[in-house]
Every structure is written in C-alpha cells, then in structure tokens.
Amino acid sequence: MEISGTVSAILAQKKTSTVWSIEPDATVFQAIELMSQKNVGALPVLENDRLVGIISERDYTRKVILKGRSSKETAIREIMTDTVETVSPNDSVSKCMHIITQERVRHLPVLENSKLIGMLSIGDLLKWIISVQDMAIDNLERFVTGSEPAI
C-alpha cells in the first residue's frame, strides 16, 4: 500500500518541464495574469535566481482586496508566502504527501543545489498515485491470466 516513487519521477511524468516564475517586484496583477496564461495555480518567486517565496491563488484571494490592497499597486513581495517548504529530486512521494497535508499547501518547489528545477502540485501527486495504482492492477491482471509474472 506504500506509494512508491520519487519527486524526479513525478517531474518526468509532467506534460511540460518549463517552470514559470516571477520576480518579487512585479505586481500582483502581473502574477495573476501569468498564472492565467500558463494555467497554473501558483508561481515561485525568484530574486537573482534564488527562490524567495511563492505566490498562489490563495494569497491573491486572501491578502489583496480583503486587506484593502489593489492588485495593480501591490508588489508580489508584500503578499507572497516567504517561508516555503521545498523538496529535492530524490525525496519520496510519501514525504511530499505528508508535507502537503500537514502544511496545507498545494505546491512544492523542487530545488537541486539551491536551484529551482520544478514545481510539484497536489494535482501532480494525485495523478502519480493513480498511475502507480493502475500499474499495480495491470501487473496483477497479467499475473492472474498467466501472461507474465508479477514483480
């Protein structure tokens, strides 16, 4: 029942390997425009190639108009989440599941030697779990029908 796999395997399964990011001095409006264009729910915030935070749909929903701010006049650094949980390519899927559940976040930036190399979302994780499950079932069916031994 343990879900196998690593972060790098999930990244390899994603349709696109491009990681969209934004600078902390861009406006919140620019962030939501980019999220919409790229169809993502959060963006890593990079300053001189270093990860300094994340800005998500949740940050936008909770910290702009409800706090009397305007998206066109607010810099991302004012509302971004700056204590970010990150993972590395060799971390296990199980570890990611626990972080996402305990910290109530939907996105985990993936760092390799302090460099951002990917973003892992809660949706990517669920998709991975389904594929692992389907593989196990396929494998079992082949074993039962005698066409191949289960590994």
Added chain:
Amino acid sequence: MEISGTVSAILAQKKTSTVWSIEPDATVFQAIELMSQKNVGALPVLENDRLVGIISERDYTRKVILKGRSSKETAIREIMTDTVETVSPNDSVSKCMHIITQERVRHLPVLENSKLIGMLSIGDLLKWIISVQDMAIDNLERFVTGSEPAI
C-alpha cells in the same frame, strides 16, 4: 495498491461536518470573505437548497479583475462554474481521484437524493490516502512482530 474507501468514510474523517454555502445573487466579494473566514478554497452555490454551481479561488483569480470586473459589483452567478461534477456518499475514493484528476478540479460536492451533504477537496483525498497507507503499514508491522495477524 488499490486505495479503498468511500466518500462517506472521508466525510466522517473531516474535522468539521458543516458545509458552508452561498447564494448566486451574493457578490463575489462576499464569497471570498466567507472563504477566508471559513478557511476553504471553494463554496457550493445554492439556490432554494439546490446546487447550481461552485465558486472557487480559481474562478475569482481568473474571471474578475482579468476580465475587467469588480468583486463588489459582480454577482456570483456571473462567474461561478455551473457545470459541476458531483459524487454520492457510496462512490469510491478511486472514482473521486479519477474525476479530480481528469476534470482538473479541486472540489467535489457530495449529493444524497439531490441534497448537498458535504464537500470533498483534493486535500481531503490525499489525507485519506495517507491514512489508509499508514494503517496498512501498522497492520503489516503487527503481523511481522507477531503481535497480531495481518488482515
């Protein structure tokens, strides 16, 4: 490797059983206020106790300021997602996982005889998968140490 369980078991595991909802003629601003107060990412939209849509952080982020609208002057019905995938209490966890992944949604309203009785989020699903996994490991450990038979 098949993840067991039903929608009703997940609902029972949730900390709160209250389902917050809103009416389609309320403003988008009221919706994001309520989402923030209740710490949820989406609200089912009810008209005369009937589910007519969902409004989420994503709807707010994508369809208000980017489309030239204002949250205080826009009714929820103008931007809500009105074709909503729903599940019933007896549906399997596996079915929910597939809907959430295929439809790229984060929330599934739970209906029983057309009545809304709960909301299931992608986070609830992941939490469930972790608990099923941990139970299986516990069980295996008890079996290996001889204190109890594995079921």
